[in-house]
Amino acid sequence: MAPGLLSANATRKHKVTVIGSGNWGSTISKIVSENTKEHPELFEEEVQMWVYEEEVEYEGKTQKLTSIINTHHENIKYLPNIKLPTNLIANPSLEDAVSNSSILIFNLPHQFIHRICGQLKGKILPFARGISCIKGVNVTDEGVSLFSEWIGEGLGIYCGALSGANIASEIAAEKWSETTIAYDPPPMDNSRNPSRNATPRSGTPSRNSPRASADELSITPLAENQHRDVRGRISKTKLTPVPQEYPPLDHDTFKTLFHRPYFHVRMVSDVAGVSLGGALKNIVALAAGFVDGRGWGDNAKAAIMRVGLLEMVKFGHEFFGETISTGTFTEESAGVADLITSCMGGRNFRCAKKAVEKGISVQEVEQTELNGQKLQGTSTAAEVNSFLKQRGLEQDYPLFTAVHNILEGRNTVDDIPDLVART
Numbered sequence: 001m002a003p004g005l006l007s008a009n010a011t012r013k014h015k016v017t018v019i020g021s022g023n024w025g026s027t028i029s030k031i032v033s034e035n036t037k038e039h040p041e042l043f044e045e046e047v048q049m050w051v052y053e054e055e056v057e058y059e060g061k062t063q064k065l066t067s068i069i070n071t072h073h074e075n076i077k078y079l080p081n082i083k084l085p086t087n088l089i090a091n092p093s094l095e096d097a098v099s100n101s102s103i104l105i106f107n108l109p110h111q112f113i114h115r116i117c118g119q120l121k122g123k124i125l126p127f128a129r130g131i132s133c134i135k136g137v138n139v140t141d142e143g144v145s146l147f148s149e150w151i152g153e154g155l156g157i158y159c160g161a162l163s164g165a166n167i168a169s170e171i172a173a174e175k176w177s178e179t180t181i182a183y184d185p186p187p188m189d190n191s192r193n194p195s196r197n198a199t200p201r202s203g204t205p206s207r208n209s210p211r212a213s214a215d216e217l218s219i220t221p222l223a224e225n226q227h228r229d230v231r232g233r234i235s236k237t238k239l240t241p242v243p244q245e246y247p248p249l250d251h252d253t254f255k256t257l258f259h260r261p262y263f264h265v266r267m268v269s270d271v272a273g274v275s276l277g278g279a280l281k282n283i284v285a286l287a288a289g290f291v292d293g294r295g296w297g298d299n300a301k302a303a304i305m306r307v308g309l310l311e312m313v314k315f316g317h318e319f320f321g322e323t324i325s326t327g328t329f330t331e332e333s334a335g336v337a338d339l340i341t342s343c344m345g346g347r348n349f350r351c352a353k354k355a356v357e358k359g360i361s362v363q364e365v366e367q368t369e370l371n372g373q374k375l376q377g378t379s380t381a382a383e384v385n386s387f388l389k390q391r392g393l394e395q396d397y398p399l400f401t402a403v404h405n406i407l408e409g410r411n412t413v414d415d416i417p418d419l420v421a422r423t
C-alpha cells in the first residue's frame, strides 16, 4: 500500500481473529499472520485463531490441540507438516479470541456457524467487519441465504466473502494459486478515501426480481449511513462506522491482509456470486467423484462440470438475480476455477470417488478417511434439494437433484446420463 493513502488520523491498528482452525482455517491463519507481521502500519502483529479444543495424541501423550499449536507452531491434526507463524496464537476461548478484534475471518465448516454466531452476539466490537471463507448455504423455511449475509445480519456487521480454487494443502505448501475476495464496502467506511475502492459493483438488477424494487437496487445512490446487503437491497442492519483512528477497511486493506506471493487476490464486489460459487461447486464435485469412481474417465467428468456450471449460474440468477454477475462464475477463481480444482482433487470429489469404488456411503468414507475434516457437499446437496423441493423446482436442476438422490440411495451413478440429458 502506498503510505500516502493511509489516513493521517490512523493511530490504531486492526486486530485480526480467525474463527476456525481446520485445514483451510489454519492455512488462512498462516497467510494473514505472515501479512500482519509485514504490515505493522495497518495490523497488530499477533493474530488470534479460535480453536475448537480437542485432546490429541502427540509424542506419546494426550495433549490439548491449542497447546501443541502454541508450542510447536503446527496444527498436527488438521494441517500436519506445515510450520505456522509464531505470531499466530491458538485460543480455545471464542470470547477471548474475538475480544477487541476489528477484523473477523469466519473459517469453519458451515454446520457449526449457527452455534458460533450465537455465542458471538454482543461479544464483538460493534464496528468489526467480517470475511466469510465458508463454503455452504444456509437454508431455512424462509429461503436460502449466504453465510456472508447471515453472519452480517446476525451480528450487525458488514461481512464480505473469500472463495476460490483453493485446495488448502497446496496453498499451505506455498504453491501458487489465486482467490477472489468480494467486499462491497459500506459507504460510511469509505468516506475518508472514496477513490480507494475503485472496483465497480458488478451485476445488473434483474427485471423479474421478486425481492427488491428497482429504486432500492444499486442504481440508487446511498445515503452516508446506508449500505447494501449482498442482494443489492438497502440493508436494514444499522452499522457502526469504523472509527477514524483505524486505517480504512476497504479493498486495499483486505488485499494487503490476504495477498501473498503464492496466494494472489482479486478484489470484486459481488459477495453473493463469490459465496454461492463456493457452496454450489461442492455438489458438482461429488458428481465428478461419482462418475470417476464408476470408471467413466475425463469426458464424463468434463460433462459434469459443464452441466454443473450451468446449474450454478441458473441458481444464482433465479434466487440472487438482483446483483449476481455471470462473470463471477465464468471469470473468477471463485467460479469456474474452483469448480475445476474441486472436481479434480477436492475432498468431496475424492470421498465420492472412493465411495463408488468401494460400494459404501460417502459419509462412511468421510468418517474413516478424513481424520475429523468435514465434507460440505453432502449437507449442501441436502439443503439445496430441500429448498428446490419446497418450490417444485427439482426437475429444473437435474444434476443437483441427482447428487442428492444418489446420496440418499434413490438413484445410482448409472442414472446420471439420462437424468441430465436435457441440459
Ligand SMILES: NC(=O)C1=CN([C@@H]2O[C@H](COP(=O)(O)OP(=O)(O)OC[C@H]3O[C@@H](n4cnc5c(N)ncnc54)[C@H](O)[C@@H]3O)[C@@H](O)[C@H]2O)C=CC1
Residues within 6 Å of the ligand: 020, 021, 022, 023, 024, 025, 026, 051, 052, 053, 078, 107, 108, 109, 110, 112, 133, 134, 135, 136, 166, 167, 168, 169, 372, 373, 374, 375, 376
Ligand atoms: N480444506 C480446504 O481445502 C478448503 C476448505 N474450504 C472451506 O473452509 C471451511 C472450513 O473448512 P476447513 O478449515 O477445511 O475445516 P476441516 O474440515 O478441515 O476441519 C473441521 C473443523 O471443524 C472443527 N470442529 C469439529 N467439531 C466442531 C464443533 N462441534 N464446533 C465447532 N467446530 C468444530 C474442527 O476443530 C476443525 O477445525 C469449509 O466451509 C470449507 O468448505 C474452502 C477452501 C478450501
Ligand SMILES: O=C(CO)COP(=O)(O)O
Residues within 6 Å of the ligand: 135, 164, 165, 166, 167, 168, 282, 285, 338, 341, 342, 345, 346, 347, 348, 349, 375, 376
Ligand atoms: O473448496 C475447496 C477447493 O477450492 C476444497 O474443496 P473440498 O472441501 O472438496 O476439499
